[in-house]
Amino acid sequence: MRIAVIDYDKCNPDKCGHFLCERVCPVNRMGGEAIIIDEENYRPIIQEASCTGCGICVHKCPFNAITIINLPEELEEGCVHRYGVNAFVLYRLPVVKDGMVVGILGPNGTGKTTAVKILAGQLLPNLCGDNDSWDNVIRAFRGNELQNYFERLKNGEIRPVVKPQYVDLIPKAVKGKVRDLLKRADEIGAFDKVVDELELRNVLDRNIDQLSGGELQRVAIAAALLRNAHFYFFDEPSSYLDIRQRLKVAKIIRHLADSGKAVLTVEHDLAVLDYLSDIIHVVYGKPGAYGIFSQPKGTRNGINEFLRGYLRDENVRFRPYEIRFTKSSERQSQASEILVEYPRLVKDYGGFRLEAEPGTLYMGEVVSIVGPNGIGKTTFVKMLAGVEKPTEGEVDWELKVSYKPQYIKADYEGTVYDLLSKIDASKLLSNFYKTELLNPLGIPDLYDKQVNELSGGELQRVAITAALIRDADLYLLDEPSAYLDVEQRLAVSRAIRHLMEKEGKTALVVEHDVLMIDYISDRIMVFEGEPGKYGKALPPTGMREGMNRFLASVGVTFRRDPDTGRPRANKEGSVKDREQKEMGEYYYV
Ligand code: ADP
Ligand code: ADP
Ligand code: SF4
Ligand code: SF4
Numbered sequence: 001m002r003i004a005v006i007d008y009d010k011c012n013p014d015k016c017g018h019f020l021c022e023r024v025c026p027v028n029r030m031g032g033e034a035i036i037i038d039e040e041n042y043r044p045i046i047q048e049a050s051c052t053g054c055g056i057c058v059h060k061c062p063f064n065a066i067t068i069i070n071l072p073e074e075l076e077e078g079c080v081h082r083y084g085v086n087a088f089v090l091y092r093l094p095v096v097k098d099g100m101v102v103g104i105l106g107p108n109g110t111g112k113t114t115a116v117k118i119l120a121g122q123l124l125p126n127l128c129g130d131n132d133s134w135d136n137v138i139r140a141f142r143g144n145e146l147q148n149y150f151e152r153l154k155n156g157e158i159r160p161v162v163k164p165q166y167v168d169l170i171p172k173a174v175k176g177k178v179r180d181l182l183k184r185a186d187e188i189g190a191f192d193k194v195v196d197e198l199e200l201r202n203v204l205d206r207n208i209d210q211l212s213g214g215e216l217q218r219v220a221i222a223a224a225l226l227r228n229a230h231f232y233f234f235d236e237p238s239s240y241l242d243i244r245q246r247l248k249v250a251k252i253i254r255h256l257a258d259s260g261k262a263v264l265t266v267e268h269d270l271a272v273l274d275y276l277s278d279i280i281h282v283v284y285g286k287p288g289a290y291g292i293f294s295q296p297k298g299t300r301n302g303i304n305e306f307l308r309g310y311l312r313d314e315n316v317r318f319r320p321y322e323i324r325f326t327k328s329s330e331r332q333s334q335a336s337e338i339l340v341e342y343p344r345l346v347k348d349y350g351g352f353r354l355e356a357e358p359g360t361l362y363m364g365e366v367v368s369i370v371g372p373n374g375i376g377k378t379t380f381v382k383m384l385a386g387v388e389k390p391t392e393g394e395v396d397w398e399l400k401v402s403y404k405p406q407y408i409k410a411d412y413e414g415t416v417y418d419l420l421s422k423i424d425a426s427k428l429l430s431n432f433y434k435t436e437l438l439n440p441l442g443i444p445d446l447y448d449k450q451v452n453e454l455s456g457g458e459l460q461r462v463a464i465t466a467a468l469i470r471d472a473d474l475y476l477l478d479e480p481s482a483y484l485d486v487e488q489r490l491a492v493s494r495a496i497r498h499l500m501e502k503e504g505k506t507a508l509v510v511e512h513d514v515l516m517i518d519y520i521s522d523r524i525m526v527f528e529g530e531p532g533k534y535g536k537a538l539p540p541t542g543m544r545e546g547m548n549r550f551l552a553s554v555g556v557t558f559r560r561d562p563d564t565g566r567p568r569a570n571k572e573g574s575v576k577d578r579e580q581k582e583m584g585e586y587y588y589v
Contacts, residue, residue: 001070001071001072001073001075001076002048002051002053002068002069002070002071003048003068003069003071003089003289003290004046004048004051004066004067004068004086005066005067005068005069005086005087005088005089005286005288005289005290006043006044006045006046006065006066006067006086007064007065007066007067007288007289008043008065010063010064010065011043011044011061011063011065012063013042013043013044015062015063016061016062016063019035019037019044020057020060020061020062021035021044021046021057021060021061021066022035022036022037022044024056024057024060025056025057026052026054026056027050027051027052032050033047033050034046034047034050034051034052035047035051035057045085045086046066046068046086051068053068053070055068063448064445067286067288067289067290069286069289069290071091071290075091075092075292078091078092078292079091079127079128080092080093080115080118080125080127080128081111081114081118081123081125081126081127081128082126082128088111088114088288088289088290088291089128089289089290089291090111090114090115090125090290090291091285091290091291091292091293092292092293093115093118093119093146093293094115094119094264094281094293094296095145095146095279095281095296096119096145096146096149096231096262096264097145097262098230098260098261098262099257099258099260099261099262100257100262100263100278100279101253101254101257101263101264101265101276101277101278102262102263102264102265102277102278102279102280102281102296103265103266103267103273103276103277103279103280103281103299103302104264104265104266104267104280104281104283104293105267105270105273105280105281105282105283105302105303105306105486106281106282106283106284106291106485106486106487107283107287107485107486107487107488108287108457108485109287109288109291110283110284110285110286110287110290110291110292111283111285111290111291111293112266112283112291113165113235114291115293116162116233116235116264116266119149119153119160119231119233119264120160120162120231120233121153121158121160124137125137127140134150134153134154135154137150138150138151138154152230157230158230158231159227159228159229159230159231160229160230160231160232160233161224161227161229161231161232161233162224162233162235163220163221163223163224163232163233163234163235163237164220164235165235165236165239165266167213167216167217167220167239167240168213168216170208170216170219170220171208171209171211171216174208175207175208175209176207176208177204177205177206177207177208178200178203178204178205178206178207178208178211178219179204179205181208181219181223182194182195182200182204182219182222182223182226185222185223185224185226185227186226187226187227187228188226188227188228190225190226191226194222194225194226195222197248197252198218198219198221198222198248198249198252199218199245200215200218200219200222203215203219212240212373213239213240214240214241214242214245214373216240217237217239217240217241218241218245218249221234221237221249221252221253225252225256229261230261230262231261231262231263231264232253232256232261232262232263232264233263233264233265234253234263234264234265234266234267235265235266236266236267236268237249237250237253237265237267237272238250238267238268238269238272238512239482239483240373240482241373241512242371242372242373242512243370243372243512243514243550243554243556244372244553244554244555244556245372245373246269246271246272246512247272247275247554247556247569249272250272250275250276251275251572253265253276254275254276257278265277268481268484268485268486268489269481269512269513269514269515270303270306270307270486270513270515270566271513271514271515271558271567271568271569273299273303274299274300274303274568274569275568275569275571277299278299279296279297279298279299279302280296280297280298280299280302280303281293281294281295281296281297281302282294282297282302282305282306282311284311284316284318285318294311294313294314295313295314297313300561300568303566304561304563304564304566306486307322307323307324307490307564307566308322308323308564309321309322309323319487321494323490323493323494323519323564324564324565325515325518325519325560325564325565325566325567326565336362336363337362337363337364338360338361338362338363339361339362339363339399339473339474339506340360340361340397340399340474341358341359341360341361342356342358342359342360342361342384342395342397343358343393343394344356344357344358344392344393345380345383345390345392345393345395346390346391346392346393347376347379347380347383347388347390347391348391349379351532351533352374352376352379352532352533352534352535353533353534353535354375354376354379354380354529354534354535354536354537355534355535355536355537356380356383356393356536356537357536357537357538357539358539359525359537359539359540360539360540361474361506361508361540362506363504363505363506364500364501364504364505364506365500365506365507365522365523366496366497366500366506366507366509366520366521366522367506367507367508367509367521367522367523367524367525367540368509368510368511368517368520368521368523368524368525369381369508369509369510369511369524369525369527370511370512370517370524370525370526370527370546370550371526371527371528371535371550372527372531373531374531374532375527375528375529375531375535376527376529376535376537377478377510377527377535378405378406378478378510379535380527380537381403381476381478381508381510382405383395384401384474384476384508385401385403385476386401387403387405399472399473399474400471400472400473400474401472401473401474401475401476402467402468402470402471402472402474402475402476403467403476403478404463404464404466404467404475404476404477404478404480405463405478406478406479406482406510408459408460408463410451410452410454410459411452412451412452413451413452414450414451415447415448415449415450415451416443416446416447416448416449416451416454416462417447417448419451419462419466420443420447420462420465420466420469423466423469423470424469424470424471427469428469432502433469436494436495436498436499436502437465437468437469437495437499438465440491440494440495441461441464441465441488441491441492441495442461442488443461443462443465446458446461446462456483457483457484457485457488459483460480460482460483460484461484461488461492464477464480464492464495468495468496468499472505473505473506474505474506474507474508475496475500475505475506475507475508476507476508477496477507477508477509477510478510479510479511479512480492480496480509480511481511481512481513481516489513489515489516492516493516493519493520494519496509496520497519497520507520508525509521514558514567514569515566515567518543518566518567521543522543523540523541523542523543523546524540524541524542524543524546524547524550525537525538525539525540525541525546526538526541526546526549526550528553543587544587544588547586547587548584548585548586548587551586551587552584552586556569556570556572556586557569557570557576557577557580557581557585557586557587558570558586558587558588559576559580559588560588567587567588
């Protein structure tokens with residue numbers, strides 16, 4: 001079975017020399033019609049039945065607009081939805097089960113939202129043909145666990161509730177005070193309980209448009225929890241939250257399933273997904289072209305297969321490399337030579353005061369910065385970057401610093417290529433940078449795009465790239481994982497590690513994703529205090545000491561997965577959790 005997908009946003013028939021694909025196609029040259037021209041819309045159409053899959057058009061198209069893939073025949077039956085001719089195709093769906101959290105893991109653009117719209121009854125799947133009724137969908141899923149679900153959905157017996165992905169859009173759609181919004185949502189009489197669990201008491205009288213990202217996220221989760229539904233979908237519940245809040249939210253969502261509800265969640269923070277889910281589906285394919293839901297897998301095994309890039313039951317390798325974690329609690333730091341010793345630094349904003357103890361940074365090391373939101377992490381990084389002037393102490397060094405802020409502005413006039421080539425054109429040609437950074441982050445595909453038209457995730461990848469190709473001694477990266485999907489997070493983590501190791505440079509990275517922190521860090525800097533009032537930055541220390549101190553304040557213990565070495569949060573009160581807490585070893589034993 002062969003599918004052909006054309007990305008019409010990239011296709012530009014005038015710039016390729018007038019339908020180059022049609023002219024080079026051997027079937028067309030022999031008088032056949034594998035590619036025809038849709039004159040009305042001025043674009044090519046590939047007729048899959050006539051195409052031989054030779055791939056010539058794929059390689060010749062200057063804009064990488066064409067994807068041709070051969071897929072196993074047995075997938076044909078699992079074809080759920082196709083958005084149109086030569087458009088994205090979705091194969092198979094995740095299961096939905098009462099009393100279970102089903103996690104979905106995979107890159108963006110592979111059909112997760114499409115699947116959820118179908119399960120929520122908002123999109124009637126066309127079954128890759130011209131289906132126009134739910135009865136046919138029920139028939140197509142006969143014998144499948146979803147048959148009964150679709151029957152109930154058709155009969156109006158399923159009420160879905162969705163916590164949307166982009167919580168920053170909520171203030172555009174909803175006005176008024178948090179209290180009123182949550183009161184309106186409350187169908188189960190649990191207003192006080194949910195407000196307290198999600199720590200929203202002190203924002204109840206604020207207007208929706210005055211909330212920070214993390215507050216909006218918790219309000220959106222609270223609004224979903226307060227509904228009386230059958231099927232709950234949480235799309236990326238961890239965005240904007242710090243580690244403690246992430247695990248807390250995970251626990252609350254778990255309780256929802258324990259009370260008998262069916263829960264589906266998409267989550268890119270693997271430690272959170274692991275903690276949340278009873279089973280998971282890996283979605284693989286090619287973003288924008290096709291997506292396939294794997295069979296349901298046990299959470300531990302599914303995440304391990306994902307990190308290996310190989311799905312055993314499906315016999316599919318979907319990534320050329322594995323992600324492996326250092327199994328010892330402390331990396332043997334190669335760092336020896338001191339890069340800089342910074343002094344005690346204080347920033348006093350009036351309402352908030354940060355005190356950073358003096359510390360040392362070594363060459364060739366990556367140091368993570370962890371702590372709750374509002375504790376001064378960004379403020380500290382800004383002082384090192386020279387963006388904020390300390391109230392006490394001075395940053396007077398000769399170091400070259402490259403800084404990626406937390407909030408990135410897209411106010412550059414010009415293309416991605418212009419922006420990056422002005423920073424260092426030679427790095428764009430370097431094989432090392434291509435292999436380690438540019439290709440894994442999908443940057444060449446963005447070269448022709450205007451910077452001010454990029455999506456959040458695209459802008460983040462460009463900003464990280466811009467920071468990392470700049471020649472500097474110290475790289476400051478504030479929340480590089482924000483807006484990135486799980487695959488991109490792995491790619492960014494690998495790039496940061498490899499570049500610092502190879503070039504002997506130093507990076508300071510503010511991060512909330514525990515797997516990323518574990519993967520990239522030689523050492524760690526812990527921030528403590530009272531969010532919004534005062535913060536104290538401890539000097540960089542070893543991973544074990546730092547994580548122990550930090551996790552003790554969060555009250556969560558982690559163990560290592562014996563196969564991949566990845567950190568796994570222990571369930572609260574489990575034997576391991578109790579043992580580790582007794583020993584004071586919150587991060588591995
Ligand atoms: P995910 O949730 O995994 O990011 P989506 O389900 O949102 O993926 O989208 C998968 C792909 O489907 C997108 O890359 C897009 O190309 C395509 N797509 C989504 N919605 C439409 C639509 N209404 N018409 C055509 N194509 C669409
Ligand atoms: P974090 O990065 O740990 O989330 P930040 O450094 O962004 O924390 O902020 C710490 C505190 O400082 C917050 O309460 C924030 O409101 C406050 N703050 C940050 N920048 C300013 C500023 N320019 N003026 C006044 N207060 C600020
Ligand atoms: Fe030209 Fe590529 Fe579009 Fe074909 S797909 S018309 S080669 S830009
Ligand atoms: Fe023609 Fe080959 Fe492209 Fe198919 S893959 S449309 S046969 S050039």
